[in-house]
Amino acid sequence: MVQEASRPASRVDLVRALREAAITALIAFGMFLPLIGFNTVQNIHNELVLETRWPLLAALVGIIAVGRFLYALLMAPWLARRAMRPRKQHGEGAVWRARLGRWLIPFTLGFAVVYPPLALSVVGFQGAVKWIDNFGVQILIYVMLGWGLNIVVGLAGLLDLGYVAFYAVGAYSYALLAKTFGLSFWLLLPLAGCLAAFWGILLGFPVLRLRGDYLAIVTLAFGEIIRLVLINWVPVTNGYAGISSIPRPTFFGIPFNASDEGFAARLGLEFSPIYRTIFLYYLILALALVTAAVTLRLRRLPIGRAWEALREDEIACRSLGINTTNTKLTAFAMGAMFAGFAGSFFAARQGFISPESFTFMESAVIVAIVVLGGMGSLLGVAIAAVIMIGGTEIMRELDFLKVVFGNEFDPTQYRMLLFGFAMVLIMVWKPRGLIATREPSALLSDYPVAATAPLGPRSDVAEPPLVRGHGP
Amino acid sequence: MSAPSSSAAPVAGAPHPAALSPSQIPILRVEHLTMRFGGLVAINDFSFTAGHGDITALIGPNGAGKTTVFNCITGFYKPTEGRIALQFGDPVVWDELEALTERGTRSVARANGMLFLLERMPDYLVTQKARVARTFQNIRLFQGMTVLENLLVAQHNPLMWASGFTALGALGLRSYARAERAAIDKARYWLDKINLAERADDPAGELPYGGQRRLEIARAMCTDPVLLCLDEPAAGLNPNESAELGRYLHAIRDEHATSILLIEHDMTVVMEISDHVVVLDHGQKIADGTPEEIRNDPKVIAAYLGVEEDEVADGGIETRS
Numbered sequence: 001m002v003q004e005a006s007r008p009a010s011r012v013d014l015v016r017a018l019r020e021a022a023i024t025a026l027i028a029f030g031m032f033l034p035l036i037g038f039n040t041v042q043n044i045h046n047e048l049v050l051e052t053r054w055p056l057l058a059a060l061v062g063i064i065a066v067g068r069f070l071y072a073l074l075m076a077p078w079l080a081r082r083a084m085r086p087r088k089q090h091g092e093g094a095v096w097r098a099r100l101g102r103w104l105i106p107f108t109l110g111f112a113v114v115y116p117p118l119a120l121s122v123v124g125f126q127g128a129v130k131w132i133d134n135f136g137v138q139i140l141i142y143v144m145l146g147w148g149l150n151i152v153v154g155l156a157g158l159l160d161l162g163y164v165a166f167y168a169v170g171a172y173s174y175a176l177l178a179k180t181f182g183l184s185f186w187l188l189l190p191l192a193g194c195l196a197a198f199w200g201i202l203l204g205f206p207v208l209r210l211r212g213d214y215l216a217i218v219t220l221a222f223g224e225i226i227r228l229v230l231i232n233w234v235p236v237t238n239g240y241a242g243i244s245s246i247p248r249p250t251f252f253g254i255p256f257n258a259s260d261e262g263f264a265a266r267l268g269l270e271f272s273p274i275y276r277t278i279f280l281y282y283l284i285l286a287l288a289l290v291t292a293a294v295t296l297r298l299r300r301l302p303i304g305r306a307w308e309a310l311r312e313d314e315i316a317c318r319s320l321g322i323n324t325t326n327t328k329l330t331a332f333a334m335g336a337m338f339a340g341f342a343g344s345f346f347a348a349r350q351g352f353i354s355p356e357s358f359t360f361m362e363s364a365v366i367v368a369i370v371v372l373g374g375m376g377s378l379l380g381v382a383i384a385a386v387i388m389i390g391g392t393e394i395m396r397e398l399d400f401l402k403v404v405f406g407n408e409f410d411p412t413q414y415r416m417l418l419f420g421f422a423m424v425l426i427m428v429w430k431p432r433g434l435i436a437t438r439e440p441s442a443l444l445s446d447y448p449v450a451a452t453a454p455l456g457p458r459s460d461v462a463e464p465p466l467v468r469g470h471g472p
Numbered sequence: 473m474s475a476p477s478s479s480a481a482p483v484a485g486a487p488h489p490a491a492l493s494p495s496q497i498p499i500l501r502v503e504h505l506t507m508r509f510g511g512l513v514a515i516n517d518f519s520f521t522a523g524h525g526d527i528t529a530l531i532g533p534n535g536a537g538k539t540t541v542f543n544c545i546t547g548f549y550k551p552t553e554g555r556i557a558l559q560f561g562d563p564v565v566w567d568e569l570e571a572l573t574e575r576g577t578r579s580v581a582r583a584n585g586m587l588f589l590l591e592r593m594p595d596y597l598v599t600q601k602a603r604v605a606r607t608f609q610n611i612r613l614f615q616g617m618t619v620l621e622n623l624l625v626a627q628h629n630p631l632m633w634a635s636g637f638t639a640l641g642a643l644g645l646r647s648y649a650r651a652e653r654a655a656i657d658k659a660r661y662w663l664d665k666i667n668l669a670e671r672a673d674d675p676a677g678e679l680p681y682g683g684q685r686r687l688e689i690a691r692a693m694c695t696d697p698v699l700l701c702l703d704e705p706a707a708g709l710n711p712n713e714s715a716e717l718g719r720y721l722h723a724i725r726d727e728h729a730t731s732i733l734l735i736e737h738d739m740t741v742v743m744e745i746s747d748h749v750v751v752l753d754h755g756q757k758i759a760d761g762t763p764e765e766i767r768n769d770p771k772v773i774a775a776y777l778g779v780e781e782d783e784v785a786d787g788g789i790e791t792r793s
Contacts (some may be wrong), residue, residue, distance in 0.1 A: 302624075302631035305617075309625040312614035318548065319606050319696055320626045323601030380719045440618045444663070444672035 005436045013073060021069035022329050029063040032057055055083035088418070105379060112140075112285055116278045129274050134393050141342055142389045144288040146369040146381040148338030152296055153367065154375035155304065155329035157311025158208070159216040161454065162223025165203075166196040168358035170228060175243045175353055181286025186247035189344050196332040196340025204332040211314070223363055231354040233456050242354025249348045251279055280349050287345060291338045292378050307331050308376075308441075359454060365389075369420065372426050374433025383434055383463070388419065496522045499731045500545070501553060505554035505756075507540050514540045515755040518554075522699070522748070524563075529727055529730040529742045531766075533775055534753035537587050539609060541752065542701055545733075546606045547595035554591065555569055560698040561585035594623045600629050605697035607688045609704045609735075615640050615677030619687060620669055623659035626694035631655055651678065662690040666720070682713045686720070700724065702734040706741045716737060718745040743767065755783045 005408045040048050076323045090240030119131040145167065152160045164355045171194040175182050183191075230237045255274035263279075264271040273379070282413065298304040306327045309317050317324050347353050367387055395411040395418075402409050430436065493692050498521040505729045507515040515537045522528040530538050543549040545556055553740050557569055562585030572580050572587060578588040579601065588602040624631070634651030663669040664766060666686040676687060684707060692700055705721075706714045718741060724730050742763065744748060749766040751759040753775040759766055766772055 172540065301635055302628050303635075305621060305625050306628050308617060308621075309614045309628075312616055313747045315548075315612065315613050316549070316608070317625070318595045318611040319599060319608070320628060320691070321596050321611070322628050323600075323627070438616060440673055442501050442619060442620055442624060442652075442656065443618075444656070444669070447653065447660075449660070 010037050011304050012076065017072035020072045021065045024068040024268065025061050025065035028061045029057075036060060040265065060129070061184035076198040090471030099399055099464045106139060108379075108382070116281050120274070125274055126274055129277050132274070132277050132281050134396075137277070137387055138393060139389045140284040140365040141346060142282070142369060142435075143384040144284065144291050144384050145339060146373065146385050147288065147291040147295060147364050147378060148335050149370050149371075150376065150378065150381050151298075151307070151338070152335035153333050153370050154377070154381070155295075155299070155311065156307040156328060158328060158374075159212065159219070159367075160332070160335070160457055161216045161220035161363055161367060162203075162226070162362075163219075163335070163339060164225035164358045164360070164363040165223040165344070166200055166339035167200050167362070168226055168355075169196045169336075170235060171347040171353050172230065172243070172343075172359070173340070174344035175246045176346045177292060178247045178348075179243065181244075182247070184253075185344075185348050186252070189341060192344035193340040194336040196343065200238075200336025201329055204329045208250040208328045208332065220360065220363070223360060227355050227358050230358070237340045237355075237376060240356075242349075242352060242356070244352045246347050246351050246353065248282065248351060249275065249280070280345075284342075284345055284349075288343055291341075294338075295378060303327070303330060306442055365419075368423060372423065372431075372433060376438060377433065377435040380433055380435030387422070391418065391422075475541070481715045498522065498566070499524045499526075500558060500733065501555075501569075502541070502545070502555045503555045503557075505544060505553050505556065505711065507537070507549060508552045511542065513755055515544070515752075518752065518757050520760060521732050521752045521759060522731060525725060525731055526727075526747040527721060527745055528748045528750065529566055529746035530733065530735050530750050530752060531739075531742055536752045536775075537755040538752055538756075539703060542606065542703055542733075545590060545598075546604055546701060547590060547593050547598035551591050556590040558590055558699060559585065559587045560602060560603065565789075574589065593769065599695055599697070603696060603698045604701060605695045606694035606701040607692050607703055607705065609707065611688050613676040613683050613684055613688055613691070616675055618673050619663070619676050619679065620656070620659055620672045620693050621693050622687060623662060624655055626691045627655045627658065629695075660695060660696060665723070666690050673687065681704075681708055682710075684714075685709065685717075689724075690722070693728065693730070697730055700730050700732045702732065702736075704735055704737060706736055714741050715740065721745055750761075751773075 014376055036053060039051045039053055041051055043049050049241075089428040103216065115133050115136055116128070119136075122128075123131060130367065145163070149160065149163050150159050152163070167424045170192040172189045173195045174185070177188050177191065178185070183462075203219075204351050206214060207222070212317035231239055238241055249261050251257070254263050254266060255261065256279065257272075259265065262271065263275055269275070299308075306322050307330075309320075310324060310327055310331075311320070314324055317327070346357070365388065369384045372388070373382070392415050395415060398411045401411055426434065479513065492601075498523040502521070503519045505515055505518045506513070518537075520530075530541060532538050540549065541622045544551045544554075555573060558571075560564055562582065564586035565582050565587040567581055568580045568582075568587060572589060573638055578589055578592045578597075586602075589602070590602055599606075614625060617625070625732055631651060635648045641679060659672075660669065663672050666683075666689075668679070668687060668690075671683070676684065679687060685708070689700075689702065689705060692702075702721075703774075706717055709717060721732055722733075722745065725732055732748070747761055749759075749761065749763050750757060751766060751769070751772050758771045760774055761769070
């Protein structure tokens with residue numbers, strides 16, 4: 001029966017696949033004709049000359065057509081057949097996933113802790129700076145920013161597209177206060193966090209009446225306003241030129257330099273910039289873990305539950321006596337505070353900041369990390385940060401591609417294309433992010449029934465003479 | 473539980489509230505309530521009272537303005553005109569209603585009585601301070617959160633106090649742990665009451681419809697209300713579930729010192745459980761009385777069946793069953 005049905009169907013399939021391939025080829029031709037088919041080049045006389053690239057165009061359209069043909073002929077029926085089959089019950093896959101979930105977090109944490117010595121021993125002192133700084137520190141900054149924004153977007157459900165503004169406030173607070181007053185990093189770190197939180201509240205007051213898309217637009221505008229202020233308030237911020245020679249953090253008072261008072265000299269080691277890098281790595285690791293710990297703790301407190309309830313249904317929250325304005329403001333301020341910490345760390349690590357570092361692109365990347373990771377999931381956000389930021393950094397390393405594509409090929413130019421591609425894939429495959437499961441903040445099974453008498457009818461308030469409706 | 477009437481404050485004037493029989497003491501007084509949306513008059517000069525310990529039903533055809541009345545009472549709308557006063561504790565404070573209205577403030581707090589003017593309060597304070605809780609016509613649970621968490625969110629304000637506005641709770645102090653424990657015990661009490669204890673750790677959105685309705689009422693009760701406003705609690709329930717709902721509401725009223733105000737279309741439920749029925753049509757009150765009186769009121773029949781008033785013959789409303 002199945003055999004009989006599949007015979008005539010395959011001819012229909014072939015025709016349909018051919019038709020789909022033809023349509024796709026036509027669309028691809030239409031799109032690539034101006035993009036790929038024509039190319040303008042400057043010749044020796046400085047004139048623009050129109051070149052045509054028909055073979056390349058034909059090759060691309062051909063590849064797309066064949067790909068679509070194969071997909072329609074082989075892949076689509078297979079997918080349809082798979083969808084028809086009953087889903088497998090919780091079998092080995094679920095067990096494996098549970099086991100993986102249990103070990104993933106301790107393993108990741110352990111790896112993060114031993115990463116610098118590991119890098120040192122594998123690639124040596126010279127190579128390790130790049131690996132610890134570009135991969136370790138850079139990724140951890142975004143992990144921390146992602147976790148900070150996760151409070152606002154993931155828990156409280158407020159789409160904030162101007163998160164980088166608070167990162168900028170933190171960075172400029174540290175840079176300006178450290179340069180002007182010579183205050184230490186350890187004093188300014190909490191201060192920068194407080195200032196960012198203050199700005200979070202200040203900006204939050206007018207905008208938090210808005211919801212959804214409107215809130216996103218206004219926060220986006222506020223992010224831009226902060227950047228424009230940084231550009232144009234030249235006497236204070238030095239405009240586009242930025243602030244340079246920002247004091248570096250010290251090891252609790254011991255500077256990382258080549259002097260006799262320096263960190264290396266005190267410990268009797270040979271001076272190397274890698275000590276500071278390693279120190280910065282552990283510093284941002286600690287800051288990120290503080291962010292995670294605070295988030296986990298707050299989730300189990302009434303304020304965290306109120307945030308999540310706010311994300312689920314604001315009107316229901318108000319009907320339960322929750323002051324939604326204050327609740328939103330605390331989420332906004334808490335998220336801004338962690339961005340402020342990260343910002344002051346960023347300024348101290350770079351030694352130079354300018355408005356260029358705080359463009360909308362940064363906000364978009366952080367939001368993308370939170371959305372890809374799965375809103376509310378710390379592990380998912382961390383994985384997304386590793387993929388997105390680590391992926392960007394790895395693209396810088398892919399020199400061998402130049403052999404394939406020619407010397408002018410720069411993989412980092414394709415960063416946005418790959419980001420977009422990753423976004424589309426995740427949204428198709430897992431629309432709620434990499435990790436979409438939500439841990440309940442309290443389980444009834446964790447609280448066994450108390451031995452004392454259960455809670456009876458209320459007796460705590462003075463009631464009117466008689467409250468029962470009828471009769472004495 | 474509550475004190476007998478002999479311990480109430482001494483009676484001063486002749487028409488003193490405390491002199492009235494219990495069910496005649498109002499908990500809620502809505503006076504001359506008018507709500508206009510632009511040119512549309514949703515409610516026009518609507519007055520009624522809900523008695524202490526009563527189950528008061530607000531009925532009327534679709535679009536009569538019942539939910540608008542609820543939204544005014546619970547602070548979601550600011551009424552265009554009118555006064556909405558709520559009292560709990562010692563009814564003597566009703567005497568201060570005029571003074572309070574003149575003074576322009578929100579509430580009066582006396583030794584053991586509170587009086588609130590709800591139209592002056594924002595929605596969350598109506599629940600937090602005046603202790604009015606509500607449910608919604610289209611269920612508004614926190615779908616992604618567990619059943620237990622829904623009940624804990626409802627206890628947000630006492631828990632916020634206990635956690636010292638997060639600071640003390642974050643440090644893990646014993647006092648907060650005790651408060652949280654008490655909150656969970658209270659949630660468990662309600663879960664047992666609505667037969668959802670087994671599903672406490674499941675997302676609320678996965679409950680069957682009837683369970684979601686019960687949970688929403690339990691969640692409202694976790695805010696410790698003195699007045700519970702239910703917007704069509706029996707909508708979508710089968711006859712069995714409706715009967716169960718009636719028992720459930722009676723239990724709430726009798727055991728928890730909570731008066732109930734409800735909007736309902738299911739006449740069987742209304743006639744069976746309510747002590748007092750107010751009928752609203754086109755934003756105006758057309759009848760007010762016991763279920764028996766309402767059943768036989770020609771105006772009500774006219775409003776429901778859509779016939780001219782002079783055509784109305786004597787007879788009762790057909791009750792659905």
